Structure formats: structure tokens, C-alpha cells
Amino acid sequence: MVYEYTKPRCPIAAMYSSPGPAYGLPTLVGEKFHDPRSVHVKYPAYSFVVRHGKFKDDSGPGPCYYPNPKVYRDGYDGTPHYSLYDRQKDTMAFKTPGPGAYCPENGGQMTKPNAPAYSFGTRSRHRQTDNVP
Numbered sequence: 001m002v003y004e005y006t007k008p009r010c011p012i013a014a015m016y017s018s019p020g021p022a023y024g025l026p027t028l029v030g031e032k033f034h035d036p037r038s039v040h041v042k043y044p045a046y047s048f049v050v051r052h053g054k055f056k057d058d059s060g061p062g063p064c065y066y067p068n069p070k071v072y073r074d075g076y077d078g079t080p081h082y083s084l085y086d087r088q089k090d091t092m093a094f095k096t097p098g099p100g101a102y103c104p105e106n107g108g109q110m111t112k113p114n115a116p117a118y119s120f121g122t123r124s125r126h127r128q129t130d131n132v133p
Contacts, residue, residue: 036074044079 026035031045070077104111 042077042079044077044081046082046084048084050085 026038027033028035028038028040031042034042
């Protein structure tokens, strides 16, 4: 039994050569890789990542090699930049005393033995509040 080649009823796309993936469309995903020729609007980019200043590398060649991150190749980004974080608190709360600053006499009533005291009023001024929601 011999197979006879059948003639196709309509043109098949696999029989013709095409440019393939060489002519793919540019991406529109992300703030940095948005195609400037696109007619679609570039929306602001939000982030949930904490910005750490101590990990920034300051040993670069100079300020002329670090362009302003708010300026793109098509000009300033006019959209507002919002953040989900509150403003940085004063750094005085994070400073610890030196070794010569230990003086339990100046500790107030918290360092002296006393009976337990319960109240239905406001919290004690010695209790630090927790800022985490």
C-alpha cells in the first residue's frame, strides 16, 4: 500500500516562510522598559520595598554619570509619586546612651519596688507606643 500525497484544499500557513519572532512588539511592562513610541499611557510605578540608604554605593565615578531618576528619555514624568510609608521619625529616639550614662537613681518610679497599680485611665507615659498597624 502506497501513500498518495493529497492536495490541500486551502493554503496552509506552515508551508510559507515568515519573519518569525525577529519582528516582535516591544514590551509595555514596567516603568523603565515602556516603549516611547507607544500610544498607551505610562502609569506610575508603586513599590512595597523599603528604601535602605545604608546599602547605597557612594564610590561611583561622579555625579555626571548618575542622571536624575525622575527624568526619562522623553522628559520629566509628570505623574505624582506616592508612597505607602509614613514620614521618617526623628532619629533621636534611636540613639542609645553611652557607658557613663547609667544612673539607676534617675530612673523614676519604674526602678523602685512598689505594689501593682491598675487604672482605667490613659496609659502610662513611660510606655512606648507601637507604630506598626
